Amino acid sequence: MAETADVVVVGGGVNGISIACALASRGVKRVVLLEQGALASGASGRSSALVRMHYTNETDARLAWASFPVFRDWVELMGGPPVFTHTGFVNVVSPPYADNLRRNVEMLRGIGVNTVALTPAELKALQPFANVDDVGAAAYEPDSGYANPAETVEGFRRRAVERGAQVRQWTAVTAIRRREGRVIGVDTAAGAIDAGAVVVAAGAWSVRLCREMGLRLPARPKAIDTVVVTRPPALRDPHMIFIDNVQGSYFRPESGILTLVGVPCQEWDIDPDTLGTGLPPQSATQGAQILTQRIPAMEQATLSRGYRAFDGYSEDRHAILGRVEGVDGLYLATAFSGSGFKISPAVGACMAELIVDGEAKTVDIGRFALRRFAEGKTADGPYPYAPRWDQVEPPAQGA
Ligand SMILES: Cc1cc2nc3c(=O)[nH]c(=O)nc-3n(C[C@H](O)[C@H](O)[C@H](O)COP(=O)(O)OP(=O)(O)OC[C@H]3O[C@@H](n4cnc5c(N)ncnc54)[C@H](O)[C@@H]3O)c2cc1C
Structure with missing residues (x-):
């Protein structure tokens, strides 16, 4: 018989582990995080982990601002060694x-x-x-300032496990299962897990994982x-x-x-x-x-x-956060576009609120929903800076 979870989180980077930690902290009993390798083996482990608030759009700025005290007051709030180095910051x-x-x-x-x-x-x-x-x-x-990425991920892991979450490394999700418009669980090499909610927080791998279940993410x-x-x-x-x-x-x-x-x-x-x-x-x-x-x-x-x-x-260089319309129980926290470390504490809080209460309250993340792309909207702010040449997209291969 398949194992059962309330929520499966796919991916043990800083965002997946923050989400697992926030879900367990909100009292979700059976939270299972599955990581194909070691925790923080994706973008998170090599992140420069700048912790600053300057953004040209308000949603990112609010996520960063809500996250900042968690890094600054890490010892009091999360226990364990400090993760934050104060330096001061300028954006020129x-x-x-x-x-x-x-x-x-x-x-x-x-x-x-x-x-x-x-x-x-x-x-x-x-x-x-x-x-x-x-x-x-x-x-x-x-x-x-900036944070220590490995210590941050380890701190979220420690707190998630203390609150009852299961964190399994070296366990790849091979498929997300769905039936009649809703998610029913995941497959792994170690067996299937039935779950009413699955969060895809698989970083650069999310595009492929979603494509395999027939969902196109506008991200590369x-x-x-x-x-x-x-x-x-x-x-x-x-x-x-x-x-x-x-x-x-x-x-x-x-x-x-x-x-x-x-x-x-x-x-x-x-x-x-x-x-x-x-x-x-x-x-x-x-x-x-x-x-x-x-x-x-x-x-x-x-x-x-x-x-x-x-x-x-993502196509507009902002995260994709929230539920997937048409697939009940499927949630995305991905495509952080080179900027997802500093906002991870608030991403965890928002995703847990969305899954448990039906609405994110820490920050309104509605502008980061997947549907913005189909609606032709962007999460950009009104006062951008010069476009970065390295973020100008070449045509997709085979296009
Ligand atoms: C060099 C560099 C510098 C950066 N600098 C900053 C910065 O200064 N400030 C900032 O805010 N952001 C920065 N970023 C961006 C930030 O680090 C990322 O946006 C963030 O770490 C993404 O976290 P994540 O949890 O979404 O993804 P990841 O850390 O990539 O984690 C995804 C995890 O999912 C796992 N996974 C994938 N597929 C599966 C599967 N099928 N089953 C199970 N597990 C799976 C992977 O192994 C991986 O561990 C930087 C990124 C890089 C690379």
């Missing part, structure tokens, strides 16, 4: 986007975020080693490249986190003397099962150019290492 844009940035800062302040818009001269006073010649404005968040897996350098002695003290919209990149300090930089990469439709971890040879040079453009003294930095990872990117 070129002059044509300065007005949009100021409007977005107003939107964020309206939500309650501690943030101000800076002129280039004010940014220079804050980070004297920065080149601000090509900067039109910067949004400053003094409280932001994309590679993400990261280079890590050792800062020169002149920059020994950690700098703030920069999201550099002028260059379409970001960088942050990492454990003392290292700096980690995101290198734009245009590798779409990768198979997450076969992706190696090596970087293309030009990535180190690109990373160095990005850093040196913003902080000239980084010219003396030395390459430490680099790695390739991936995430699922």
Whole structure:
């Protein structure tokens, strides 16, 4: 006889484990999370894990703002070692986007975020080693920082298990079963599990898993490249986190003397099962150019290492969250588009509220529903920045 669960969560990244934790915390008795490999073996384990609130759309900003205290007050709220490193954060844009940035800062302040818009001269006073010649404005968040991804996932796992959830690693879901318009469970190599609700939180694998059950997700897996350098002695003290919209990149300090930089990469439709971890040879040079453009003294930095990872990117670069209309009991928390770490605590809360109470209350996630694509809507905000060239989609293979 098949095992029975109330909710099966597919995927043990930061979002799947946060959802399992939130469901168990809301009293759902039989929560089973199934992870095909080790927890955090997908995007989450290699995430740069910036924890900031600056977004150009209000839903993401509210999810990040609702999540922020969980990272900051992790020891009190979640137990275990702290996961958050405070650094301060700036988001810089070129002059044509300065007005949009100021409007977005107003939107964020309206939500309650501690943030101000800076002129280039004010940014220079804050980070004297920065080149601000090509900067039109910067949004400053003094409280932001970054998290330790592995410790975050482990903390959610610990709390989920304490609250009664079962977390099974090395257990791939081979199929999501449905009958007459509703989900009835999943198949795994270790046997079937009957369940009235299934949450797909399978990161870059979600597209394939959903396709196999006849559901097309408007999302594609994309590679993400990261280079890590050792800062020169002149920059020994950690700098703030920069999201550099002028260059379409970001960088942050990492454990003392290292700096980690995101290198734009245009590798779409990768198979997450076969992706190696090596970087293309030009990535180190690109990373160095990005850093040196913003902080000239980084010219003396030395390459430490680099790695390739991936995430699922939706058509409008915002997550797909919520129920699937026409398939009762099927829920999606996926396609986080390179930005799903910092919002994971609120994603867990919202998905648990939706499944248990029928409505997400922590944040209204209606704009992130799958149906927006069929309705021709986007979750974008009204004041965007320059499009990132690495996020411009090539035609799908075979199209
Ligand atoms: C290099 C890099 C830097 C990033 N930087 C940031 C950042 O600074 N801030 C930020 O907010 N976000 C960032 N992101 C994005 C963020 O890390 C991801 O959006 C987030 O981790 C996605 O979490 P997830 O749980 O949805 O997916 P994943 O972590 O990919 O987890 C999905 C899991 O599902 C499992 N799985 C797949 N198929 C199955 C199956 N059939 N059965 C069972 N298990 C299955 C996989 O093994 C995997 O462990 C970054 C991502 C990368 C790669």
